[in-house]
Amino acid sequence: MSARRTQAERRAATIAKLTDATIAVLADVGYAQASTKVICERAGCSQGALFRHFATRLDLVAEATLAIEARHLDRFATFFEGWGGKWPALAAFVRAQTRTPVHAAWREVVVAARTDVELRERVGPVLQRFETWLMAIPVRSLGAAPRRAEHAGMVFLSVLHLFDSEAGTAALHRNEELEAGRLRWAADILRREIAPD
Amino acid sequence: MSARRTQAERRAATIAKLTDATIAVLADVGYAQASTKVICERAGCSQGALFRHFATRLDLVAEATLAIEARHLDRFATFFEGWGGKWPALAAFVRAQTRTPVHAAWREVVVAARTDVELRERVGPVLQRFETWLMAIPVRSLGAAPRRAEHAGMVFLSVLHLFDSEAGTAALHRNEELEAGRLRWAADILRREIAPD
DNA sequence: CCACAAAGATAGCGAGCACTCCCTATCTGA
DNA sequence: TCAGATAGGGAGTGCTCGCTATCTTTGTGG
Secondary structure, eight states: OOOOOOHHHHHHHHHHHHHHHHHHHHHHHHHHHOOHHHHHHHHTSOHHHHHHHOSSHHHHHHHHHHHHHHHHHHHHHHHHHHOOSOHHHHHHHHHHHHTSHHHHHHHHHHHHHHTOHHHHHHHHHHHHHHHHHHHTHHHHHSOOOGGGHHHHHHHHHHHHHHHHHHHHHHTTOOOHHHHHHHHHHHHHHHHHHHSOO | OOOOOOHHHHHHHHHHHHHHHHHHHHHHHHHHHOOHHHHHHHHTSOHHHHHHHOSSHHHHHHHHHHHHHHHHHHHHHHHHHHOOSOHHHHHHHHHHHHTSHHHHHHHHHHHHHHTOHHHHHHHHHHHHHHHHHHHTHHHHHSOOOGGGHHHHHHHHHHHHHHHHHHHHHHTTOOOHHHHHHHHHHHHHHHHHHHSOO
């Protein structure tokens, strides 16, 4: 059936299955309920296999966090390639991003890291790197004037924060009208504060 | 030492101690680590006492959530009494609120509720009520024109979302310069979009 | 004053947790 | 081809969890 694989390939495949499963489980049941047992069931491997590649559950989560970062970068980069300068589309994209399972998993990790020293030390640098990358987007991909790089970056990141928090509460209680108004307003903000004259 | 108290007083005092302790523990160690044992140690009572007044841990958390809501309303109301129309002060207040332990506890509950059906059913209505109350603030306390009530409410709530998400990541990684710029920008937004002409 | 009720403390239960031990299966290098 | 090495599986381990049973302490009503 399955072809012969090298040890390195088997190893990489199992690690990938585990990090993918971790992201999915974090999104589905949250950080506290994302037990190694559940993650292994999702990944289709045993706990013995998990602990061969990751010394602790925290190591696995930290690795999954890197995978989350990579997916975020990917999706943003792909979007900007095809972006035609339409600000409402940009706002809609940012909002959609904060509502993906991947972002839900990210939020679970960030919230958990606040009260977990070791996780914070592992995730903090990832967050910093990601924020720096996001801050550079307006000048790099949206045509913002370099002299306004700082302001434009702050605004872009702020809009992302805005939708991040909205997505967190939208899981509990929706208000379609409010959300629609906010989306239009965010598009205006982006255009007004980032677009070149 | 302690005077004689009625049963009703003892009951109310213990419940208050437990909800206060729950908020503090949620803020300190997060939802997952907020065990009944730790909460009882903080409250200075036994687990037996806890489970006399609350059937489940979830009941206790739900009760604590109501206490969180009450504290939030209190603080906002108190601030607006002494607010002198200074928009930077308003922005600073909103940001400070999102950085309090009480708000950290609130965020823990909201995040946990996303992946816990029962908690979501208990907390969802509280969130909805709180949002509605917040949306009414601009017209009620900030002098916004009633015909722009909806827009002004959306903007105010959006600024709160913005600082909520910022506070969540600020626990992992600070960027003083960015935060300062955002604070000034938020004050401008509030003035521009809410203040009467 | 005292029978009763309500509140609080203590010890412990079953379940699920992260993690380990040891075994088998698969791959590698000579 | 085969000894050694690496990957994966399965059955535990000790521990902590939410929760309960039972006992003692404190307040209540007649």
